[in-house]
Amino acid sequence: MNVHRPAGAGGADGDLRGVLQRFDVGVVVRRMEDGFARLPAYTDFQWPVDRAAVVRWNVDLVLRWLVDGLPPDDYLRSELHEFLRARAMSGQPIEGSILVYRRGARMLWEALLDLASDADRAVLLARSETVWGCLEDYLDLVVEVFARAYSDQEDAPSTAGDRRARTLFDRLCARLPVTIEDQDRAARLGFDLVEPYRPFTAQLAGASVAAHADLAFRLRAAGALAFTEGLRVTGLTPSGFGWTAFLEDPRLLLAEDEPLARGRLGAAADGLRALIAIGARSGRRGRVRADDHLPELLLADAPDTADRVVRRVFGPLERADAVDLAATLRCLAAHGFDSTAAAAALPVHRNTLLYRVGRIEKLTGLSLREQRDRTLVLLAVTWETLGRDLRPAGAEPDGS
Known part of the structure; x- marks a missing residue:
């Protein structure tokens, strides 16, 4: 060198x-x-x-x-x-x-x-x-x-199994013809190639990369196609796969989709990764279901639009250097736009809060009495925190 x-x-x-x-x-x-x-x-x-x-x-x-x-x-x-x-x-x-x-x-x-x-x-x-x-x-x-x-x-068996599982998963998602090599990989892994497959993503709260590698190894031993993605395990399970023993671990967070044909696996896996990030941020454990987080998933599915919502709501306040107003708006959203509860939480006098609300409405053009504008604020506050987990780390939203 x-x-x-x-x-x-x-x-x-x-x-x-x-x-x-x-x-x-x-x-x-x-x-x-x-x-x-x-x-x-x-x-x-x-x-x-x-x-x-x-x-x-x-x-x-x-x-x-x-x-x-x-x-x-x-x-x-x-x-x-x-x-x-x-x-x-x-x-x-x-x-x-x-x-x-x-x-x-x-x-x-x-x-x-x-x-x-x-x-x-x-x-x-x-x-x-x-x-x-x-x-x-x-x-x-x-x-x-x-x-x-x-x-x-x-030489670690878990590493070799991870490589086989990842390769097979990628080929199935790409809808490539099943080759003799794929059949050999599946046989070595003990995975049934008969469709449909049920995609999943799992995470152990607070656990290391090694712990996730061990989880993937145990899932493969139980008949799943599983591989690690750092602090996350992704893969497919055959029909009738049993999660009961794995869910006894109080750290486990599990997101899985319905049985799907190969053509839908890739998009489903991306959605499950987002769902796991959403569940982890909210402190969930056990199974996390998409139906419980539909607004967040809608935002995650359209991050550019979500960034525009944040700019629409908070951009005028940032340009006015009104940090207290932005904090007030977030607090109002967190308390269901109840001015009494928000004033107590800040804490400020209720008249001070109402004065700030007037300034917020003047700067943003929003009416916090209108349900449509309240919904916009709630979406902006949600994406402010959620986007940091789902956007590639360090990437900034487009400011255009």
């Missing part, structure tokens, strides 16, 4: 260092998340920590390496190993895991160019070999650490 000369070591290096230090890492990460949101190898895995924090950690590491010229020390390598081990433990294909980092390197470079001023962009382009040399060294390090992390897990 090459050790790159510090970007601040005089001349053009000093210029490059100045450019790199002017970037706001948070803004860079948000720009990268736009690309990651379209990468299934990234979005289909639920990290045991906030995904945006993982991206930021990697971006910080690369930028420090570029500026200081010092590669990661043993401590940083061990932290990187733990991040990558989470993907290995859940049976994520190593090719997809490496793809996330390779695409990430390209996204980082493109984000730097997009966010730089014209003068700073000229410096970046002039020193592109230095930047890409560091990025390539980092990718070499990632591949090396991935190889070690996956080697640690390679």
Whole structure:
């Protein structure tokens, strides 16, 4: 591995260092998340920590390496190993895991160019070999650490079963013809390929990636097609599958759909992942049913429209820098628009609350006495919190 000369070591290096230090890492990460949101190898895995924090950690590491010229020390390598081990433990294909980092390197470079001023962009382009040399060294390090992390897990039966289950699930969702290899995978897993299948997603509250890998292993032993997605298990069950023993675990949250033909499995799985996130946020345990969360699912199914609802309700208050009014509106929604209850909860005098309501209505053009506008507020408040769980971590709603 090459050790790159510090970007601040005089001349053009000093210029490059100045450019790199002017970037706001948070803004860079948000720009990268736009690309990651379209990468299934990234979005289909639920990290045991906030995904945006993982991206930021990697971006910080690369930028420090570029500026200081010092590669990661043993401590940083061990932290990187733990991040990558989470993907290995859940049976994520190593090719997809490496793809996330390779695409990430390209996204980082493109984000730097997009966010730089014209003068700073000229410096970046002039020193592109230095930047890409560091990025390539980092990718070499990632591949090396991935190889070690996956080697640690390679012989584990749960990992091999996870890979088979994930591959078979993806092929069934894609409606590809069932091949001899698919039949072999199903036989090794003990899964009945006869349609229809019942898709499910499950989560153990507060549990580790390893605990979810164990849950997937036990589900496969019971006849399900199950694989881990970090802090989540997804898959299919045959007709008559018994969940009773699994539901005895008080941590388990389970969402399942009705038996479906192959053509509907992919969309159903996406809906169940959203339902699990909704149930987890509300503190639910056991079975969670779509009928209990239809408004939230409607929002999750149309996130762009949901973002527009939030902007319609809270945008005028944010532009007026009226933080107290936004908090008042959320409190009113939480208390069923009962002004007495909301005033006590804030707490403010009821006349103060009514004055704030008047300002809210003037700024937003909404009438909080009208059911239609109240519904709009409720949807906005719901999506404000729910959207953070369902949107790829770190991604910001479109502000257009």
